[in-house]
Amino acid sequence: MKFSSKIEACGLSPMRKFYPYEVAAKAKGRKVLHLNIGQPDIETPQAFFQAVRDYDQPNVPYAPAPGVEVYLEAVRAYYASIGISVSCDDILATYGGSEALQVALTCILDEGDEVLIPEPFYPNYDTFVRVTGGHIRPIPTTPEEGYRFASRERIEPLINERTRAIIITNPGNPTGVVLSPEERRLMVDIAKEHGLFLISDEVYREIVYGGERPASMLEFDDAAENVVVVDSVSKRYSSTGARVGAMLSRNRELMAQAMKICQGRLCAATLDQLGSAAMYETLNEAYFASVREEYQRRRDAVVEALEKLPDVRFSCPEGAFYLMVTLPVDDTEKLQYFLLEEFEDQGETVMYAPGEGFYGTPGKGRNEIRIAYVTNPAELRRAIELLGLGIAAYNERKRG
Numbered sequence: 574m575k576f577s578s579k580i581e582a583c584g585l586s587p588m589r590k591f592y593p594y595e596v597a598a599k600a601k602g603r604k605v606l607h608l609n610i611g612q613p614d615i616e617t618p619q620a621f622f623q624a625v626r627d628y629d630q631p632n633v634p635y636a637p638a639p640g641v642e643v644y645l646e647a648v649r650a651y652y653a654s655i656g657i658s659v660s661c662d663d664i665l666a667t668y669g670g671s672e673a674l675q676v677a678l679t680c681i682l683d684e685g686d687e688v689l690i691p692e693p694f695y696p697n698y699d700t701f702v703r704v705t706g707g708h709i710r711p712i713p714t715t716p717e718e719g720y721r722f723a724s725r726e727r728i729e730p731l732i733n734e735r736t737r738a739i740i741i742t743n744p745g746n747p748t749g750v751v752l753s754p755e756e757r758r759l760m761v762d763i764a765k766e767h768g769l770f771l772i773s774d775e776v777y778r779e780i781v782y783g784g785e786r787p788a789s790m791l792e793f794d795d796a797a798e799n800v801v802v803v804d805s806v807s808k809r810y811s812s813t814g815a816r817v818g819a820m821l822s823r824n825r826e827l828m829a830q831a832m833k834i835c836q837g838r839l840c841a842a843t844l845d846q847l848g849s850a851a852m853y854e855t856l857n858e859a860y861f862a863s864v865r866e867e868y869q870r871r872r873d874a875v876v877e878a879l880e881k882l883p884d885v886r887f888s889c890p891e892g893a894f895y896l897m898v899t900l901p902v903d904d905t906e907k908l909q910y911f912l913l914e915e916f917e918d919q920g921e922t923v924m925y926a927p928g929e930g931f932y933g934t935p936g937k938g939r940n941e942i943r944i945a946y947v948t949n950p951a952e953l954r955r956a957i958e959l960l961g962l963g964i965a966a967y968n969e970r971k972r973g
């Protein structure tokens with residue numbers, strides 16, 4: 574059978590690639606500590622389950638294509654609570670942030686069109702862009718500059734007649750970078766001046782550690798035509814399996830185009846939208862503050878443990894629950910195979926996401942890894958200790 578060249582060009586998730594090796598390590602009786610997958614262990618709020626339990630209709634019908642009214646209203650009210658005025662017409666309910674990205678990109682990109690994305694980036698962007706026939710032009714960053722990308726000199730030379738959009742992730746996965754108000758303004762200005770969509774993936778909005786208020790690109794009223802926001806309950810309410818998100822934009826033409834896809838896929842899951850509406854209605858700043866504090870404890874544990882490892886370099890993450898780390902090894906994929914197949918300390922080993930899968934430029938990121946800090950501080954400290962021991966054993970074996 575022949576498959577489309579678009580899907581053939583996509584890769585498998587760098588986070589899942591080592592799964593068979595993990596299974597084999599566990600079969601040998603090893604305990605594997607995870608720094609590799611962004612699946613929060615924080616409990617999903619009871620409000621979600623209660624709303625689903627309280628559902629008393631005789632069947633589960635399709636929801637309206639743009640979303641269940643109470644969900645759209647709850648999202649609207651949530652944005653109002655962070656100082657942003659949107660109407661329910663500016664919101665489409667989607668299957669997580671993932672579908673919001675796919676809908677937006679499908680509406681915007683033609684074969685051969687380009688999207689600028691700062692690298693390293695969330696690897697699924699690559700799949701979502703490629704299946705439209707478009708491709709990513711990476712905005713280069715460096716570990717030395719803490720992966721910051723918002724500069725005119727860096728971005729404008731990459732814009733050409735095929736450029737249609739810029740995707741930014743704020744707060745950043747995998748870098749933990751949080752844009753300053755000036756950097757956000759600059760990104761909006763660049764998008765406006767060059768007639769580009771600015772797709773702002775804000776699924777980690779509340780997870781910022783510097784005391785700043787949760788920010789959104791929707792703050793910029795003057796960029797109504799350019800800004801598209803990708804949002805989700807997955808990380809905000811630790812409910813990744815609820816599969817509820819939103820695409821938001823004040824660009825009426827874009828929303829009308831997006832509606833064609835939303836009608837085609839009929840609706841986002843009815844009960845999951847009701848559960849999500851209940852979370853939005855009952856859990857706000859006090860809840861976000863407690864979640865933020867928990868992640869900050871975890872971030873601090875990881876940073877403290879990493880500081881003890883020789884020749885390991887990183888910038889302290891400002892948001893989300895990830896960071897990129899440069900290791901003193903030739904190739905972090907090879908190190909990962911070694912950790913799963915050969916290494917153990919007291920029956921334990923560790924997994925992370927090798928850095929290369931987060932880059933669009935071939936060969937970049939080979940000595941970097943991405944760490945997700947989504948388990949308790951004690952486990953994170955032990956995982957980083959294992960990483961240090963593993964690096965030493967790997968380099969020793971290479972020398973020997």
Ligand SMILES: Cc1ncc(COP(=O)(O)O)c(C=O)c1O
Pocket residue numbers: 611668669670671672695742746774776804805806807813817818
């Ligand atoms: C940057 C970013 N965007 C989007 C998503 C997709 O999230 P979901 O589809 O669960 O809302 C993720 C998930 O990890 C992510 O890290």
